[in-house]
Amino acid sequence: MVRQFLPGIAALVAVGLLARGVSRVVPEANHLIVAIVLGVVVANTYGVPDRAESGVGTHTLWLETGIVVMGASVALDRVVAAGPTILALVVGTALTTVVVVEVLARGLFAIDEETGSLLAAGSGICGVSAVVAIAESIHADETRIAYAAATVLLFDAVTLLVYPVVGHLLGLSDAVFGVWAGLTMFSTGPVTAAGFAFSPAAGRWALLVKLTRNALIGLAAVAYAVYYARRSGRTADGVGLDHLWRTFPKFVLGFLGVMVLANVGVLGPQAMDSLSHASDWLFLFAFAGLGLTIDVDELRSTGYEPVLVVFVGLVTVSTTALIVVAALF
Template identity: 60%
Template sequence: MVSVRRSLLPGLALLLGLGLAARLLGSVTPANHLVLAILLGLVVGNTVGVPGIVRAGVGTHKLWLKTGIVLTGASVALDRVAAAGPQVLLLVAGAVTATILLVEGLARVAFRIDDETGSLLAAGSGVCGVSAVVAVAESIEADEAAVAYAATTILLFDALTLVAYPLVGAALALPDRVFGVWAGLTMFSTGPVAAAGFAVSETAGEWAVLVKLTRNAAIGVVAVGYAVLYARRREHGDDSTDRGLLVRVWEPFPKFVVGFVAVVAVANLGLLSEAGITSLGNAADWLFLLAFAGLGMEIRLDDLRETGYRPVLVVLVALLAVSSLGLAVVQAVF
């Protein structure tokens, strides 16, 4: 046991060092610290490589990824989801479904992107940004280069929409509630949604967060749905018919989703204080830093060049379409 711990320590120390460096750079530059963690890991992995002494510790990044996803369940407030009302629930269901289907279609048909990358882009833009990317990546056992491309693309649009949405809202003189619902419905990650909403007004911020948290609650359903879909594809590819559907689904099923649901339940039963929920959120953010630093170290630039600019175009076209239609619907409803 002691020897195992010692073999992990150098790699863990390296991941922590890269994570701290990303945090520091993120505090003095406008770049997102998760993007910086990927980039720092990528630089190290493509220059120094992954020496044997750190390989075991760096390889734990998937564990930190899954654990971070589980902890994010504490931020899903089911009472707020219920309080949103049927109109918002229907809008969220429609936006999530439309975005996922549109991105999947564009990725596969128009831009010829591989299935895994397309699915990760669809989940990230349709549900809750990077959290959905990493959750679905574990569900379908996605290639790490696909995860990096999808996560980086989503974070790029987080930065762009954080600036663009308030400008569009001001140009169109959108009412605060309309802007908040629209932002929560069509922007990607919770942080930028909250920032954009409260930058407009308190009312816009409250509606933006409420709608966004309602969308976030779909992450478990989407992760399970993709797990089932890819399990059936693998089974079909193996030409095997001697196992039942439950067995075929359970083997690749992301077991961490069970933990995610458990944390959601514990948090919504009132068993966690506000301070506890905040602490879990901070812990998840640090775990994601370690995970993304390790992910970056295992990426090879030659692999990334094969995909190029296409993921960005896919998400851009989908965002323009869904946000435009979404705004028209929100204005009609509210």
């Protein structure tokens, strides 16, 4: 059983170590970004062998484990102090993004409702995970799921590279960049990579804000399920507390648990330092896997209308959010 994962895990380790080597030769190149880029090059030049696919697919597990471990380096007093502001920003930005993308999709570009809803959820909540969760709630067609997921992945790849560059050009502080990225980028992996590429402090802020956003996925899934059920005359069966728990990202609870343990003194300085190094390695292998799963040809096949909808929505919300965050932080 374990043996089937070894070739893929070996590939993650190899790409990760190579990325580390490149970042030492070129200090300006962040090793996490390099790992993703190398993964993309390998996957789209040589391809990932069938026997390595299952192991490469574990990159999401490495990411979630890294996030849980990262909880040890987050200061609880900062979270408590910024909590109400962060929560208000997250809810406001998520709702605004969903509404803007829905209006653009249905009004200006006449994209079918289901695809528009999947794009809105993916943009506003947590990327491809939200696309899949909402698709399950509204019983969306598989073609529409693939269409929306490919569009979200395209923007994950672009924003991963663009956000740190923009942040440095604008001279943003660590807190402003981290909160901004956590509020407006799409999927957890790229948000984490972009945040830590900017700085360790920005990475922690980005991760904290993004996890708060991720927690909205269950509520969004239930809301969409009820809406589409009423429109079609169906009953919204199975969208209560069970659905909320099923769609809720469980690793968020692990992150919170480790953060509390670290801040009440259960974990000593040596243990926290070890966990910090462990999270860095876990993220490295996770992002190597993220790169290895990006299919450039698939991204090219995305139609222009969904791309325009998400682009206009992203630019509108991202610009507004940056102005607000800069004023608050």
